[in-house]
Amino acid sequence: MKIVLAPDSFKNAVTAKEAARAMRKGFEKILPSASYVEVPMADGGEGTVQALVDATNGRFLTAQVQNALDQTVSAQYGILGDGKTAVIEMAAASGIQYVDAQTQNPLITTTYGTGQLMAAALAQGVQTIVIGLGGSATNDGGAGMAQALGVRLLDVDGQVLPLGGGALARLARIDTTHMIPALSRVKVVIASDVTNPLVGPNGASAVFGPQKGATPAMVAQLDRNLTHFAAVIERDLGKSVAQILGAGAAGGLGAGLLAFTDAQVQPGVEMVVAQTGLTEIVRDADIVVTGEGGIDSQTQYGKTPIGVAKAVKQVNPQATVIAIAGYIGAGIDVLYELGIDSIFCTTPGAMSLAKAIEATEVNLTQVSENIARLIAKQH
Structure with missing residues (x-):
C-alpha cells in the first residue's frame, strides 16, 4: 500500500x-x-518557500533588503533542489508584518525589498524565479520592485521618483536601460490565486487598500496613480497590464512583474503541484x-x-x-x-x-x- x-x-x-x-x-x-x-505542500502564500525547499531538498538563503517601510531587514528565500529555481515570498520583504496600526500607509510602503530578493536570486544564476504573492503591505504596483532591479521611474524633470504608490502621480517616463541584464534571461512564475485587475472597482486599491490602512480618499488617489502607472507602462513598454486578471495581486505587484519581466501567472497550488x-x-x-x-x-x-x-x-x-x-x-x-x-x-x-x-x-x-x-x- x-x-x-x-x-x-x-x-x-x-x-x-x-x-x-x-x-x-x-x-x-x-x-x-x-x-x-x-x-510538503502550499498554495503560493505563507509557507510556500518552506514547503518547496523541503519537498525538493533545496536550501535557504538570506539577504539584507529593505522592508515595506524602507528599513533594512534580513529576508529568506529558497533555491530548490534542482539548483536552477529560486522561490520567493514577497511578504518576506514587503509583508504586512512590517507595519502596524500606526505605521501602515499604502502611499509610502514599497516592494523595493522584493526586487532586492529577486536580484539576490539572479546573482545565484537561477533560470526560474517563482514569486508567491500574498500578505503584502504595499500598493505601489510593483514600482519599488522595478526600481530595485534597475528601472528608473522619472518625473518631468528627469528626477527619480521616491518609493511608494503615492509618488506615481508624478511619473513621466520609464527608463529600463539600466535594468539588471540577467532579468531578461529568466522565467518568472507568479504564484497567486487573486484574480483582481490592477485598477477599477475590483482593483488592488479598492479591494485590498483598506486592509492596508487606506482611507477612502487614499483609495481613490492610489487607484488614479496606478491607472497612470499602467498608462505609462503601455506607452513606454508596450504592455497593457491594467485589466489583466491577477495584476492587482499584492497591491499591484502582479502588474509590475508582468510589465518588467517575462512573467506568467499560475494558481499557487498548481505551481506547487508542478514544482514538487x-x-x-x-x-x-x-x-x-x-x-x-x-x-x-x-x-x-x-x-x-x-x-x-x-x-x-x-x-x-x-x-x-x-x-x-x-x-x-x-x-x-x-x-x-x-x-x-x-x-x-x-x-x-x-x-x-x-x-x-x-x-x-x-x-x-x-x-x-x-x-x-x-x-x-x-x-
Missing part, C-alpha cells in the same frame, strides 16, 4: 513538513508495512492525505486540499483522498464533489484556540492513527 502525505502548513502551529511527519507517525503505528512519501512533481508521485498511490489549519466552503477556491485532490483524481481516480484540518467550517459538501473523499478534524473536543494550536502535532498524529485503523479494517 502506498500512502502519500501532502499537507499544507497548519498556520501558527506546524509547517507542512512537520504536519506530514506527524501524520506519518500516526499511520505507521497501524500500517507499518505501507510505503510512505511525504510531499506531485502528479507523478500520486499516480500509483492508494491513499493521499492532505490538509491545513482550516477547511470550509472557501477551500474550493484554490486552497491546498482541493488542489491536491484535483491533481490526484486527474491521474489516479481510484485513489482515496483524505483531508485533515484543525477547524472544519460550513459548506464542505461541495468539496466531496471536487475530489476529496473524506474530511477529519484534529480537535478531539472543546478547547481554546491557543490550546488547539499547541496540541496540533499530537492531534495530527492521533487522528492519523484513527484513520489508519479504519483503513486497516478495510484491508
Whole structure:
C-alpha cells in the first residue's frame, strides 16, 4: 500500500513538513508495512518557500533588503533542489508584518525589498524565479520592485521618483536601460490565486487598500496613480497590464512583474503541484492525505486540499483522498464533489484556540492513527 502525505502548513502551529511527519507517525503505528512519501505542500502564500525547499531538498538563503517601510531587514528565500529555481515570498520583504496600526500607509510602503530578493536570486544564476504573492503591505504596483532591479521611474524633470504608490502621480517616463541584464534571461512564475485587475472597482486599491490602512480618499488617489502607472507602462513598454486578471495581486505587484519581466501567472497550488512533481508521485498511490489549519466552503477556491485532490483524481481516480484540518467550517459538501473523499478534524473536543494550536502535532498524529485503523479494517 502506498500512502502519500501532502499537507499544507497548519498556520501558527506546524509547517507542512512537520504536519506530514506527524501524520506519518500516526499511520505507521497501524500500517507499518505501507510505503510512505511525504510531499510538503502550499498554495503560493505563507509557507510556500518552506514547503518547496523541503519537498525538493533545496536550501535557504538570506539577504539584507529593505522592508515595506524602507528599513533594512534580513529576508529568506529558497533555491530548490534542482539548483536552477529560486522561490520567493514577497511578504518576506514587503509583508504586512512590517507595519502596524500606526505605521501602515499604502502611499509610502514599497516592494523595493522584493526586487532586492529577486536580484539576490539572479546573482545565484537561477533560470526560474517563482514569486508567491500574498500578505503584502504595499500598493505601489510593483514600482519599488522595478526600481530595485534597475528601472528608473522619472518625473518631468528627469528626477527619480521616491518609493511608494503615492509618488506615481508624478511619473513621466520609464527608463529600463539600466535594468539588471540577467532579468531578461529568466522565467518568472507568479504564484497567486487573486484574480483582481490592477485598477477599477475590483482593483488592488479598492479591494485590498483598506486592509492596508487606506482611507477612502487614499483609495481613490492610489487607484488614479496606478491607472497612470499602467498608462505609462503601455506607452513606454508596450504592455497593457491594467485589466489583466491577477495584476492587482499584492497591491499591484502582479502588474509590475508582468510589465518588467517575462512573467506568467499560475494558481499557487498548481505551481506547487508542478514544482514538487506531485502528479507523478500520486499516480500509483492508494491513499493521499492532505490538509491545513482550516477547511470550509472557501477551500474550493484554490486552497491546498482541493488542489491536491484535483491533481490526484486527474491521474489516479481510484485513489482515496483524505483531508485533515484543525477547524472544519460550513459548506464542505461541495468539496466531496471536487475530489476529496473524506474530511477529519484534529480537535478531539472543546478547547481554546491557543490550546488547539499547541496540541496540533499530537492531534495530527492521533487522528492519523484513527484513520489508519479504519483503513486497516478495510484491508
